[in-house]
Amino acid sequence: MESSLSAISVGRLVSIKNFDVVLDAWTGISIPLRLVGDGPEYKNLENQAQRLGLLDRVELLGERSDVSELMARSDLLVVASDKEGFSYVVLEALRSRLAVVSTKTGVAAELVPKKYLIDQPNSEILAKMVSKTIDSWEQTKREFEEAWRNAEELTTRRMVKATESVYLETLRFVSSSAS
Numbered sequence: 001m002e003s004s005l006s007a008i009s010v011g012r013l014v015s016i017k018n019f020d021v022v023l024d025a026w027t028g029i030s031i032p033l034r035l036v037g038d039g040p041e042y043k044n045l046e047n048q049a050q051r052l053g054l055l056d057r058v059e060l061l062g063e064r065s066d067v068s069e070l071m072a073r074s075d076l077l078v079v080a081s082d083k084e085g086f087s088y089v090v091l092e093a094l095r096s097r098l099a100v101v102s103t104k105t106g107v108a109a110e111l112v113p114k115k116y117l118i119d120q121p122n123s124e125i126l127a128k129m130v131s132k133t134i135d136s137w138e139q140t141k142r143e144f145e146e147a148w149r150n151a152e153e154l155t156t157r158r159m160v161k162a163t164e165s166v167y168l169e170t171l172r173f174v175s176s177s178a179s
Helices: 020-028 042-050 067-073 086-095 123-135 135-153 156-178
Strands: 007-010 033-038 059-061 076-079 100-103
Touching: 007 067, 020 033, 020 042, 020 123, 033 067, 042 059, 067 086, 076 086, 076 123, 086 100, 086 135, 100 123, 100 135, 123 135
Parallel strands: 007 033, 007 076, 033 059, 076 100
Antiparallel strands: none
């Protein structure tokens, strides 16, 4: 295992995000975890981390404006949500070249290599997946190369340009049909 690795988990601290599952999983994981976000579950998660003896390797950072910088200093994003929309956190992590272990939800189900996805939030399964990911870190990085390239393709500028191309093509078609 690479002892210099670190993980991050980011989001609004609400029950649907299952940060409690992440903390339960972390009892068997030795790398540091930064938990970034605020919400009604903050105090419960802080108490849970203390009760589980995780304060030596888990930091609850609260709401932060420097999430991009925190991701740049991390290697792995962990997501255990029951439900996600598009999930810019996953996209940002992939664009920052982080590996991602996630539940099959939102954009993670489309962009993250399938072997790094878990069906449902379960601390035991999550712990095993994170452990496998960090224990075979060089292989993990190779397996994420395509996901990192695909995430780069989803930049806002490229999405706007692609949408603009569709509109221009439609306008050309409409004007040529009208002639």
